[in-house]
Amino acid sequence: MTDGAVTAGIGDQIEAEAANRAIDERAYGFWIYLMSDAIIFALLLATFAVMSHSTADGPSSHALFRLSHAFAKTMLLLASSTTFGFASVAIAAEQCRRTLAWLSVTFLFGLGFIAMEISEFHAMAVAGAGPWRSGFLSALFTLNGTYGAHVSVGLILIVVLGCEVARRGLNPFVVSRLRRLGLFWHFLDIVWIAIFSIVYLPGLI
Amino acid sequence: MLGKLTIDALPFYSGIAMTGALISVLGLLGAVALITWLGQWRYLWTEWLRSLDHKKIGVMYVTLALIMLVRGFVDALMMRTQQAVALDSHGYLPPDHFDQIFTSHATIMIFFVAMPFLVGLFNVIVPQQIGARDMAFPFMNSVSLWLTAAGAALVMVSLVIGKFSTAGWNAYPPYSEAQLSPGVGVDYWIWAILVSSVGSILTGLNFLVTIIKRRAPGMRLMMMPQFTWAALCTSVLIVFAFPALTVAAALLGLDRYLGMHFFTNGDGGNLTNYIELFWIWGHPEVYILILPAFGVYSEVVATFSGRRLFGYESLVYSTAAIAVLSLGVCLHHFFTLGAGSDVNAFFGRMAPLIAVPTGVTIFDWLLTMYRGRVRLSVPMLFTLGFIVTFVIGGMTGVLLTLAPAGRPMHDTTFLVAHFHNMMIPGALFGYLAGYQYWFPKAFGFRLDDKWGRRAFWAWIIGFYLAFVPLYILGFMGMPQRLERYDVAGWQPYLIVAELGAVFILCGVVFLAVQLAVSIRGRAGLVVSTGDPWNGRTLEWATASPPAVYNFAVVPHVHGIDAWWDMKQAGTAGRAPARFRDIIMSDDSSAGVALGAMAFVFAFAMVWQIWWLAAIGGIGVSGAVLSRAFRDRDEHRIPASQVEATEHRHLTAAVPTSGTPT
Amino acid sequence: MAPQRRTNVTPKPYLIGVVLALVLTVIPFGVVASRALPPKQIFVVIGAAAIVQIVVHLRFFLHLELKPSSPNQRIALCFAVVLLMLAGGTLWIMFNLHDRTM
Numbered sequence: 001m002t003d004g005a006v007t008a009g010i011g012d013q014i015e016a017e018a019a020n021r022a023i024d025e026r027a028y029g030f031w032i033y034l035m036s037d038a039i040i041f042a043l044l045l046a047t048f049a050v051m052s053h054s055t056a057d058g059p060s061s062h063a064l065f066r067l068s069h070a071f072a073k074t075m076l077l078l079a080s081s082t083t084f085g086f087a088s089v090a091i092a093a094e095q096c097r098r099t100l101a102w103l104s105v106t107f108l109f110g111l112g113f114i115a116m117e118i119s120e121f122h123a124m125a126v127a128g129a130g131p132w133r134s135g136f137l138s139a140l141f142t143l144n145g146t147y148g149a150h151v152s153v154g155l156i157l158i159v160v161l162g163c164e165v166a167r168r169g170l171n172p173f174v175v176s177r178l179r180r181l182g183l184f185w186h187f188l189d190i191v192w193i194a195i196f197s198i199v200y201l202p203g204l205i
Numbered sequence: 206m207l208g209k210l211t212i213d214a215l216p217f218y219s220g221i222a223m224t225g226a227l228i229s230v231l232g233l234l235g236a237v238a239l240i241t242w243l244g245q246w247r248y249l250w251t252e253w254l255r256s257l258d259h260k261k262i263g264v265m266y267v268t269l270a271l272i273m274l275v276r277g278f279v280d281a282l283m284m285r286t287q288q289a290v291a292l293d294s295h296g297y298l299p300p301d302h303f304d305q306i307f308t309s310h311a312t313i314m315i316f317f318v319a320m321p322f323l324v325g326l327f328n329v330i331v332p333q334q335i336g337a338r339d340m341a342f343p344f345m346n347s348v349s350l351w352l353t354a355a356g357a358a359l360v361m362v363s364l365v366i367g368k369f370s371t372a373g374w375n376a377y378p379p380y381s382e383a384q385l386s387p388g389v390g391v392d393y394w395i396w397a398i399l400v401s402s403v404g405s406i407l408t409g410l411n412f413l414v415t416i417i418k419r420r421a422p423g424m425r426l427m428m429m430p431q432f433t434w435a436a437l438c439t440s441v442l443i444v445f446a447f448p449a450l451t452v453a454a455a456l457l458g459l460d461r462y463l464g465m466h467f468f469t470n471g472d473g474g475n476l477t478n479y480i481e482l483f484w485i486w487g488h489p490e491v492y493i494l495i496l497p498a499f500g501v502y503s504e505v506v507a508t509f510s511g512r513r514l515f516g517y518e519s520l521v522y523s524t525a526a527i528a529v530l531s532l533g534v535c536l537h538h539f540f541t542l543g544a545g546s547d548v549n550a551f552f553g554r555m556a557p558l559i560a561v562p563t564g565v566t567i568f569d570w571l572l573t574m575y576r577g578r579v580r581l582s583v584p585m586l587f588t589l590g591f592i593v594t595f596v597i598g599g600m601t602g603v604l605l606t607l608a609p610a611g612r613p614m615h616d617t618t619f620l621v622a623h624f625h626n627m628m629i630p631g632a633l634f635g636y637l638a639g640y641q642y643w644f645p646k647a648f649g650f651r652l653d654d655k656w657g658r659r660a661f662w663a664w665i666i667g668f669y670l671a672f673v674p675l676y677i678l679g680f681m682g683m684p685q686r687l688e689r690y691d692v693a694g695w696q697p698y699l700i701v702a703e704l705g706a707v708f709i710l711c712g713v714v715f716l717a718v719q720l721a722v723s724i725r726g727r728a729g730l731v732v733s734t735g736d737p738w739n740g741r742t743l744e745w746a747t748a749s750p751p752a753v754y755n756f757a758v759v760p761h762v763h764g765i766d767a768w769w770d771m772k773q774a775g776t777a778g779r780a781p782a783r784f785r786d787i788i789m790s791d792d793s794s795a796g797v798a799l800g801a802m803a804f805v806f807a808f809a810m811v812w813q814i815w816w817l818a819a820i821g822g823i824g825v826s827g828a829v830l831s832r833a834f835r836d837r838d839e840h841r842i843p844a845s846q847v848e849a850t851e852h853r854h855l856t857a858a859v860p861t862s863g864t865p866t
Numbered sequence: 867m868a869p870q871r872r873t874n875v876t877p878k879p880y881l882i883g884v885v886l887a888l889v890l891t892v893i894p895f896g897v898v899a900s901r902a903l904p905p906k907q908i909f910v911v912i913g914a915a916a917i918v919q920i921v922v923h924l925r926f927f928l929h930l931e932l933k934p935s936s937p938n939q940r941i942a943l944c945f946a947v948v949l950l951m952l953a954g955g956t957l958w959i960m961f962n963l964h965d966r967t968m
């Protein structure tokens with residue numbers, strides 16, 4: 001647990017111990033948070049699953065989903081996950097510039113995802129397939145809205161932490177925050193696997 | 206400008222509601238006036254409200270729980286009175302008001318009495334029991350407290366502005382949907398639940414990390430005190446189960462606010478989904494409330510029998526088994542989502558499930574007492590009251606399953622009685638025992654013994670009088686939630702139940718008297734040693750009240766009952782050779798601000814005052830952001846200051862030796 | 867935290883991960899697009915690919931190891947188990963529902 005690079009430059013031994021422990025506990029707590037967030041997504045997914053045929057004579061998944069669109073979103077997320085991975089490599093190597101560069105690329109991919117999501121749902125709502133149309137659409141919008149909100153929070157955090165890196169360099173606390181953000185980002189990618197496998201692909205069979 | 210809020214939101218519809226509102230407002234004004242008159246605002250603010258000290262946060266939680274207990278109990282008393290008089294008549298409450306009362310009673314008792322009470326006890330005691338100086342996330346702890354308080358405030362405000370929900374504490378659709386409940390009542394319920402459930406999840410997370418990461422060196426999991434074990438299992442249940450409640454309430458809110466169709470009749474809605482989601486949480490919740498009480502009982506039994514707990518390991522396994530079983534059963538709702546399983550069978554299934562580990566637990570307590578010399582203190586009385594009631598309840602439960610089947614018991618007062626049997630002796634008595642037992646730890650003086658005994662007897666007699674008739678009425682087929690009836694045969698039982706409620710009223714009053722008498726006479730009740738009961742676990746190793754940092758030197762633990770061992774070995778209370786600086790977190794106003802802003806946000810959402818909601822939302826985000834990117838908010842207590850504090854405590858106290866008194 | 871640090875140093879796991887993930891994405895999308903299989907089997911392919919891909923992500927992006935070396939790794943493993951259970955459960959609901967509605 002004691003990590004030379006982490007403690008370097010933080011006061012005396014007592015303070016270094018406290019700092020180390022804080023970082024360790026925050027990582028642990030973050031996993032637990034992810035767990036309860038995963039449960040929220042699982043419940044929303046399960047709710048969607050049982051409502052996927054409750055279209056109330058409104059548009060069904062066949063009319064609304066496009067395979068190419070779903071595939072493009074999947075690719076954007078996968079790419080962003082990979083580039084965040086490269087950012088993590090840069091962080092481990094303590095290279096500020098490269099960290100920032102990869103974070104920016106990650107941000108752009110994420111932004112692309114959000115843009116696609118917004119245009120897709122806007123088009124649906126305008127075409128009379130808004131969330132109030134049927135149980136199926138309520139579940140779809142809620143699940144995707146929750147997901148999009150998570151990605152958006154991730155994007156905001158990328159910006160904020162990018163500024164931190166630029167301003168203060170890779171100090172141990174900034175690094176620990178970046179690590180947790182990385183967990184969050186990869187976690188969201190996993191949730192997306194569940195979403196395309198439960199929402200989009202079955203909806204197009 | 207003010208959304209749905211108009212002057213008609215004030216309770217002009219009923220004199221009784223108006224009185225209730227006036228009493229609440231006057232009570233609040235009275236408290237404000239009193240604090241102002243005493244000139245204690247600054248003290249309250251700096252020493253308590255913005256404190257991140259886990260002991261103070263715990264005390265504030267328990268205070269919240271006790272205040273809300275009074276409110277919840279007044280609701281209960283009003284229902285009992287209504288049912289006692291409402292034979293062939295309207296009674297004194299209009300139906301709509303009666304429905305609000307049973308909804309608010311149950312909501313308050315579960316979310317704003319039981320939850321804050323148990324979390325408060327955790328807060329005061331668990332870090333000390335594991336030899337920690339603080340929680341893992343002190344600021345998050347304060348956020349949890351103030352979110353819970355915001356939820357409670359929302360329910361209280363609904364008494365004065367608008368009406369509370371009439372849809373029952375579980376807010377089943379379709380009744381809770383916008384068509385059938387167009388008012389703001391259900392919205393109040395939804396927001397109170399959402400705000401406080403976020404607080405609960407954060408609490409669970411916090412205790413999980415604290416217990417896993419902050420145990421004193423040498424304390425393996427299998428050496429943790431029983432109460433800490435209960436806290437660990439409860440926290441796991443909270444983290445896993447509460448998201449389901451959040452989701453259920455949020456989806457109901459989406460139906461109501463945005464016209465979605467999750468649980469509506471028609472348009473593809475599916476109301477059984479709500480019931481399943483609700484019980485994914487509801488099922489473990491029963492154990493979330495009961496396990497901490499069991500933890501208290503274990504500590505009390507061990508201490509007042511002067512013995513190590515019999516079957517420490519079997520107790521741990523029972524606690525863990527209860528937690529795992531309840532999660533397992535909760536998963537079954539996940540898999541039956543959409544299929545609509547018979548949730549009423551829940552109460553039926555619950556009893557046999559809990560029976561085995563509970564049996565083991567009670568057996569262990571009895572053997573501990575049998576081999577020890579029992580001191581009949583007030584906490585011990587509550588414990589014995591629980592054991593006797595639970596054993597009787599269990600036996601009648603078994604008898605009932607043997608009785609001819611096919612008699613539909615759910616939705617009768619039988620269910621109400623069964624539920625209260627679980628919740629009053631099973632949970633509330635445990636919290637009250639913990640309150641009596643640990644009060645001297647938190648404040649440095651004991652609670653008055655005589656009034657404690659009186660309170661106990663009033664509670665236990667009242668409990669039997671109030672709920673045994675309901676078992677009988679259940680057999681006679683009386684439905685629950687009835688605001689009037691025309692079966693003359695029921696009335697005598699309901700009058701007895703009313704009498705029981707009056708006894709419980711005495712119990713509540715006696716608790717208040719006990720507190721007042723004890724504060725007045727605290728000079729005579731003062732505990733000089735920090736260890737008034739000759740305790741066994743580490744929380745008794747600290748001063749009473751403890752220093753902010755609890756332990757000047759973090760103890761090394763070598764076995765179960767660490768403090769007892771230290772007393773036996775003669776190392777207890779010995780000053781260490783050398784003191785070190787201690788790092789503690791700074792206090793912060795951001796937690797209070799966050800809670801206040803969450804309240805503003807939720808209130809504005811209830812009344813659909815969008816600009817105010819925006820202010821509240823920005824306030825919440827601001828409070829979060831103001832803290833999220835700080836590396837550390839800590840100060841250093843120099844070793845010399847620690848030494849001075851400890852010296853004062855050590856000269857004041859000579860710890861008792863390890864022999865039972 | 868030490869093990870996490872070591873595995874983070876090279877881009878290799880991320881590259882392996884992204885290739886595997888790509889394959890495991892293309893397969894289900896391709897199967898759905900081509901309609902080469904009867905619906906039931908398509909479901910099986912989607913479900914299997916999803917679960918394997920989740921494992922891939924956990925292994926190569928979140929650096930989860932099967933031999934937990936620290937409390938943090940242990941909780942991460944718990945997380946993975948919960949995640950898989952829930953994903954499996956939801957897929958199971960889908961199958962059921964599909965059977966019921968077809």
Ligand code: HEM
Binds near residue numbers: 319628
């Ligand atoms: C202190 C003494 C208490 C009294 C006299 C009391 C009385 C009552 C009464 C009269 C009802 C309505 C029964 C009906 O629907 O016919 C009720 C409902 C309920 N009470 Fe209590 N109660 C007490 C304490 C508690 C506590 C401590 C809890 C939980 C921690 C609790 C939880 C509930 C719940 C959940 C319901 C709702 C049952 C339903 O939905 O019908 N009560 N109580």
Ligand SMILES: [Cu+2]
Binds near residue numbers: 484534551
């Ligand atoms: Cu259940």
